[in-house]
Amino acid sequence: MAFHYTALGDSLTVGVGSGMFEPGFAQRYKRKLEEDLHEPVMLMVFAKSGLETAEILKLFDRPFVKEQLKKANVITITGCGNDLLESLEIYEKKKDDDVFLEASSHCQKNYAEMLCKINDIKGKDHQDYMIRLLNLYNPFPKIKLADRWVSDFNQHLQQLANPPQVKVIDVYSIFKGHETEYLSIDKVHPNGKGYEEIAESLRASGCKLVEN
Template identity: 25%
Template sequence: MQSKKSGWYAIFSVSLGSILLLGTGAVMAYSSTTGTVVQKQPSSPPQPQTNLPNTQTPPTGQPKQPTTPVTKSPVTSPAAVNGDYRLLALGDSLTRGTGDETGLGYVGNVTTELQKLTKNKIIVSNLGVNGMKSPELLQYVNSPEVQQDIRSANLITITIGGNDLSQGVGSVTSPDPQVAKKTRDTYLASLDQTVATIRSLNPNSAILFIGLYNPFLLQGSAAETATQILQDWNQQTVHALGKYPNTLFVPTEDLFAWDGTRLLSADMFHPNAKGYKWIADRILQDIL
């Protein structure tokens, strides 16, 4: 990260209008073919919002090592599972794959690689909801339908927090640390209850939490404040997850700091196909 231009690490959903958050009911669409993603998606999802541009021209190439330490825990490979391997993806628009022109998202990319490890089916439930915040995710995991998926999952991925942060710092261009702290504390409380609920239902499945990244740039004192807020946010998330076994924090901010706008979609906030592929590759480091 550059000292004069720092990233505001978050997945933003910037809008003056309201964001429709869907309830716990989901339209279940199943497929029984080998390697087919089994989608469980809410009906009529909100559309991605228009966001601020990132004008940085980044260097090319992908860093070989993450800049944020990853807490290592064993993740069960599909090769070690007798029968079908079930992946449950929870969270916001990142889980849904918003911005990927191929439609795969990180979930689809991960599924493709997992299928190479087994002749059995990879059964995927993608429950990503655009605009979701941490309190809504907590409600979501307490619904009977989602709890059924949690109990049977071999691997659970989560993306959450970007919408909390983007709408809870006072101003995107001039963030307020005190306002951000209140937002962070609410987020951490919801996250803790969410992971605790998942663990009570499924004590063995690995949980991979995908961290926030930098979608655009700020300058001067606003950039410094934003950097401090985001570093604290990610560090506190790592700390919150640390008390739960077999739960990993997967950093992504270094990927986007390295390749910047080249990993972003047309809305300049969500990843494009390449960005999601890089996120998937980072996730797969803990599986393969």
Template identity: 35%
Template sequence: MVYHYTAIGDSLTVGYGALPGNGFVPTYRRLAEYHLQTSVTYDNLGVIGLTTQGQYDLISRNLTFRQSLQQANIITLSIGGNDLIRAARTTGVTSQHFNKALAHCQTNFEHIIKGLHQIKRNGNQRYIIRVIGLYNPLPQIEEASYYVQRFNQYIERFQSATLEVANIYPLFYGRERELLSLDHIHPNSRGYRIIADQLNRLGYRPLS
């Protein structure tokens, strides 16, 4: 049997900041093949700069995304970081602005998850959804850490038999210099490997 893996999300899904082949998507695919003992084909549909609103729009209206997701046995989602970064850069660093951005991000995330389950509802194949929690890409901003932890707590509410969250925040906390690339925002190859390992540790039930 051949499994299909569809990766959606922002620049983390693209693997920005690492050499080609060293992002979490190809690394996780290789780990999945080893664990499942079968071939795993994949589509990387990551978009640099994507926000939660943009992600919801794509899975709602883009035929390419919807067809790939319909076929997928494995789905990963990385989203939310750009909402935080935009709030910090465009509105100033205040709790009020971060709270507004967080509320908007949470609403969009709920719509994304509902959209994914709706796409998969009429399919016959078994599938898993894996969501990558946020690390803090702006550790120098106190409000950013609060935003990230609140968002991570929120997305964990959606865990189910088919959906689990990879909690990477504590693995990156205090290790940003070691795990982030030269732009100090995106992971380097080592950081992406940590993300892939955390996804792999969640297991593959009900696929295996």
């Protein structure tokens, strides 16, 4: 029986910033899974740069995505970075802190709905699978409001963790203080080293599967 890995999300899952012909974290994590499991891993990626969490949630309703999620042994999800960028733009106009609170709550709600949809798609087959949610790093460390918003969202996301099946990968701590080293030339997306660190953290989260 083949081992399946399905990755969903935004530009992080796409691998933007890794450089030409360099893999993002999903491809790197796939290789690490193959090394640890000693068997081939089938990777399916459903991601697009610029997607907000509401748009990522809509991916779960596509028949082919559902089919791949049903087979998936490992699922990773990235998101909310674009929600953050939009919130910063709105804040610049309104100067209202509630913009960040509303966006954080909105993202958490969408993530919770994603987990519910996965559970529904899996049904009662009792298939072994695990879910890894990647929290946000702050590409704008000099903007205090951005760091506060990211921290608030990460706290909300952590509430959805249900180990060992559902774990939150602490990307924030990986990049904190290492932005220059791990961010690409655009100063927003990870570079190859950044994606490698994310993949290693995914690997460190374990690959023991649990029944639904």
